Amino acid sequence: MDLKANLDNNKIQMDTDSHFTVPASLQKQYNNYILENLVLNNKEGCLHCGNEIDSSKLLDNRKIVEVESFGLLGHDFCLCNSDFILTEDEYVIVKFNEAIEFAKVKNVGKIVKIRRYIMGLNGEELPVVLRQATEEDLIQNETNFKNASNARPTFEQFVKEENLNMKLVNIHYQFDRKKLFFFYTSDGRVDFRSLAKKLAGAFKTRIELRQMGVRDEAKLIGGVGYCGREFCCTSFIHNFKRITTEIASEQNISSNLSKLSGPCGKLKCCLAFELD
Template sequence: MSCKSCATGGCGTQRTASTTASDGSPAVAAVAGCSSGGCSTGGCNKLNSFDWLSDIAMPGKGYDVVEVKFKGGRKEYYRNVHQLDLTTGDYVVVEMQSGFHLGAVSMQGELVRLQVKKRAVKINDDTKVIHRTATAKDLERHEQAVLRDLPALYRSREIVRELKLNMKLSDVEFQSDNTKATFYYSSEERVDFRELIKMLAGEFKARIEMRQISLRQEAGRLGGIGSCGRELCCSTWLTDFKNIATSAARYQNLSLNPAKLSGQCGRLKCCLNYELDTYMDALRDIPTIEKPLETQKGRAWLQKTDIFRRLMWFGYSSESTWHPLPIARVVEILELNKRGIVPESFDVLTPIGEKEPIVLAALNSDLQKLDAKYATRNTKKKKKKPKGGVSPGGNSPKPTTNGVA
């Protein structure tokens, strides 16, 4: 069963898993859905999960809880009390608080048990159930409900502007039976939308639910392309949003430029936390410089720290040249300064544990090569020939009179 966002019908491409038939001969079980990798647009792969336990036979009775995915990547868990034979990607009719809704099976089996345990979801008799596999009539009604989402969003934004409410509507989701509409909005302050609900209920003839989401969740529902050139993490795989502070940028020596550090949601980028642990581990052995290094040449102030090359660059106030020092040498100079000893200089260094000195010019060899490349350009200008085709320094022809030289 393919979805409407597939340009090639790739969702119907089936992924096979080897099983064994009753007679002992090898059989093939078809696994449908977008997880087969046939979707060319990627729109139906949003927050998709690969079931790596699908071809592993588990002892005993299988887990009867199924993960169902809805619009915007929202996932919920339902009990398969009727023991329906489901595959990934099948559309099912599930129970809701009022009426029913249509969703796609995104995961089943033992992997759902692990997800339920990880997210601390309580499964009991009150957990909603799956009624049946969706029929052609159910799919037709669901498509009609989906077609109402975009016009309803435009109309509801007009009503919000008329009521002068400080809120931003980002998405609308109609239930498949058209009895309920969920409006997702974001706002930085408390909003009194009692009058809004009355107007929306009269406009769309359905039960209205207002659900507030954060700006990160809003960006995940809308999607987009990040500054890295790839789809937003929050709209493809990221589900848990952790707190991100500006200290994460400071630890990584990033420029504190809000335009570069902010994502499409207007908050700090989630990817600032991806490499933070690596930087924190690398910074453990790097000393904290609270005052300049004392040398006989003068005071050297810390200018830059190369974390992974384990170099710290210092510069004198009397000159513009920066001098790289290994971490061991910086610690050694700090210890000497604490004891009142002032070293002569650090132009040529012999780090602790190494026999050969490190010449500072060798550390800047790559920069010197780059400068030499552009310094050797040919700046000589070609001499322009004078008009008349006479070479410079040559004898000019004598003027002629009546054709006689």
């Protein structure tokens, strides 16, 4: 079997077996709906308020694609300075700060311009697509995934030895293997200095332990919300806003916390959309 097909079938290209993503066919249907019914929106953050371009805003005409990766890159926009043409579901190598990461192209072309316009993004510094992934890159990514998965028992053993209160969420090998990331949640701050030394000795690379909040955990794992759509945090939210019950009160929405809370247990991010 072709390695790329093997990656797709086993869904290991993104570093975790617990991550949920919306099927590509549904995502394409949604994108096509936007392209057929909207030129561009005249109000930032609104998908249903007209189909005219707001001339007061400038489109970002750089060659930009939308990608998905794990580690610190996550779901992001990337600049493509080279002449090669990228297509959806293609694998690429991305430079993110000083790191080299493996990613999958999610959206290209006009839909990316529309999404960035809606989000008010223009001209900011972006990660850069270095090249299309080669067969060797696909093999390296699969190796990284397997090694990261195999690191879980060692991590859990060391955590038990150190008597630390940590819940492991994900493990990620940077594509160039210069760092190994352990993402975890905890009720409080954790002194993991001794743990980090043990992990560095076991895996012979730089170790980074990253504490996550419950919203970050939901963003990483993914899923479908009560509305029937993919989590907003997974699909397009880059920075979390502070959500309060006052936001619901201003919209005359029920103050029942069970109805206002998302699967992560926090107030739904979408409560702020109407105010935006």
